């Protein structure tokens with residue numbers, strides 16, 4: 001664990017310097033902590049595939065998204081502490097349940113523990129790394145050898161929106177470097193049936209009154225990332241979390257907003273590598289019930 005120190009933690013761009021052997025970092029956690037693991041049926045079809053994605057939700061987060069759909073977990077109010085050996089055992093359980101992959105959700109603040117778990121058990125099925133993308137490339141390089149598929153969020157390009165909604169004005173400056181690393185790291189590989197074995201899907205959640213920012217992000221995606229990178233445009237924004245005082249976030253997105261963003265991707269010729277949600281998926285029913 002000394003390769004990346006958690007005694008004066010600078011794992012992520014927050015660089016809060018917490019001694020996580022004794023106390024909590026700005027990400028809300030010290031030891032390894034999870035809130036749920038199960039077979040998730042609602043990811044992109046090449047990820048959930050037939051039996052579901054073996055998803056593990058980690059507690060805490062280095063972002064402070066006002067609208068977080070997993071609010072109780074990201075603020076570390078839910079969860080149970082486990083050891084890297086127990087996490088390795090969960091990898092095996094998910095494999096035995098028939099998972100099409102093992103998917104780590106918001107794992108970046110636990111990378112030293114994850115490396116230990118993978119050294120005990122590297123799953124035979126693909127490993128998915130699902131992140132909000134507020135990551136240091138040098139830290140990502142530590143986990144990269146164990147990962148097959150990256151699933152990074154691309155939230156906002158505007159510093160003003162990033163500050164208002166994520167609490168991180170420099171989000172895009174940091175995330176664009178992390179996403180570029182992830183998209184260039186894993187060559188695309190799919191089975192003939194359409195299950196992803198390796199690659200990168202960049203996710204973007206379309207937000208109310210933010211279509212201009214969405215379009216700017218899609219143009220950046222098209223100009224900077226390798227042509228094998230997929231784009232997933234998500235319509236499931238549901239008013240949730242700490243959004244008091246943000247009246248504009250009190251409604252789901254409209255069909256017009258979502259269609260305008262999809263249209264931009266199609267105009268840029270991204271249709272072949274685009275996942276779009278055909279119906280409005282905004283519903284609290286898509287928010288998991290936490291186990292711990």
Ligand code: SF4
Pocket residue numbers: 009010011012013014015016017018020024025026027028062108109
């Ligand atoms: S991972 Fe957590 S403890 Fe470490 S620098 Fe980031 S916010 Fe601080």
